[in-house]
C-alpha cells in the first residue's frame with residue numbers, strides 16, 4: 001500500500017499543520033526561540049499525536065457520535081498529563097524552561113483536529129502514521145523556525161542541548177557568529193510572526209516551482225492537439 | 228423514546244469509563260514519578276544554594292533548617308520569604324533568603340540573597356523571572372556579570388542612599404535600555420539586608 005507514504009507526505013508537506021493548516025500557532029510562536037526548545041516541544045507534540053490518534057482509532061466503533069468530542073478531550077488530556085509528569089521527573093530543567101507549554105499541548109487544535117478528521121474514520125495503522133507524519137511536520141516547522149530565530153537572535157545553534165542530551169552535549173553549541181551582539185527582534189514574539197510568514201512564503205514558492213513543469217507539459221500537449 | 232434513553236445511558240457509561248481510565252493512567256504515572264519530582268525540586272534548590280554557600284562553609288542540612296517569614300514589614304510584598312540558615316558547630320555563619328521582587332518588568336523576580344553572619348553580602352542570584360530576553364535577562368549569570376556587583380556589599384557599602392541604579396543617583400549599573408529590572412532587584416536586595424539587620428539576633432538564635 002503506497003497510501004502510508006502518501007499519509008506521511010501529507011503530514012510533512014502538503015497539509016503541514018504549521019505551514020498550511022496554520023494550527024498550533026500559540027506554542028509554535030512562543031517556543032520557537034531556540035532549536036532545542038522547538039525540538040523538545042515538537043517531539044512531545046508528536047508523541048501526543050501518535051498516541052491520541054492510535055487510541056482514538058482503536059475505539060472509533062465503540063464511541064457514539066454524541067460523546068465523541070468529550071471522549072477525545074479526555075484521552076488527549078490524560079496523555080498530555082502523563083507526558084508532563086514524565087518530563088518533570090526525567091528532564092526537569094527542560095521542563096522548567098518549557099513550563100506552561102507542555103500542559104498547553106492539550107489545547108493545540110491540530111491534535112483534536114487529527115483525532116476528529118482522520119483517526120475517528122481510519123484504521124489503526126493509518127492513524128498511527130498520520131499522527132507520526134503530522135507530528136514530524138510540526139516538529140520540522142518548530143526546529144526550522146527555532147534555528148532561524150536562534151542564529152539571528154543570539155548567533156548560536158543548539159544552545160542548551162545538554163538539558164536534553166546530558167552533559168556530553170555541552171559542546172554541541174555552535175557559535176555561528178562569534179561576538180554577536182544579538183538581534184532582539186528575532187527572539188521576541190514579532191520575530192516569530194515574521195519568521196513564520198517568510199517560511200510560509202518560501203513553501204508557497206517551492207510548491208509553485210514544483211507544479212510549473214507539470215502545467216507547462218499540459219499546455220504543450222494541448223498545443224500539440226490543436227496543431 | 229426508550230430508545231434515545233438507552234443511548235443516553237450508554238453514552239454516560241462510556242464517558243464514565245473513559246474518565247475512569249484517564250484518571251487511572253494519570254494516578255499511576257503520578258505514583259511512579261512523584262518521588263522523583265520532589266527530589267528534582269529539592270536538588271534544584273540545593274544546587275542554587277550551594278552556588279552561594281558551598282558545603283565547606285557549614286555542617287547542617289540547609290533545606291532542613293529553614294524559616295518562613297509570612298509578613299515581614301521590610302519585604303512589604305505579599306510573597307512569603309523563605310530563609311535558609313547555614314550553621315557550623317551550632318553557630319550561624321550565613322543565611323540565604325529567598326525574597327521576591329514584585330516589580331520586575333514582566334512580574335515578579337525570585338531571588339536568592341546570601342548574607343554572611345556579619346551582614347556582608349556573599350552574593351545574589353535570580354532563580355526565576357520573566358524579564359524580556361536580551362533586555363532584562365542580563366540579571367542571569369549566564370547572560371552577564373551584573374549580579375556579581377552585589378558580592379561583598381553591605382548596608383554601609385555603599386551607604387543606604389546609594390542603594391539605587393545609577394540613573395536614580397545610586398551606585399549600581401542599569402542595563403542599556405532596561406532600568407526597570409535592575410531597579411527592582413537592587414530594591415529587593417536592600418530590603419533583605421535591612422531585614423537581616425533588624426532581625427539578626429532572632430535569626431542567629433539556635434534552639435536545642
Ligand SMILES: Cc1cc2nc3c(=O)[nH]c(=O)nc-3n(C[C@H](O)[C@H](O)[C@H](O)COP(=O)(O)O)c2cc1C
Pocket residue numbers: 332333358359360362363364394404405406407408409
Ligand atoms: C518590548 C519591551 C520589553 C522591555 N523589557 C524590559 C525588561 O525586561 N526590563 C527592563 O528593565 N526594561 C524593559 N523595557 C524598557 C522599559 O520599558 C524602560 O524603557 C526602560 O527600563 C527605562 O526605564 P526608565 O525610563 O524608568 O529608566 C522593555 C521595553 C520594551 C518596548
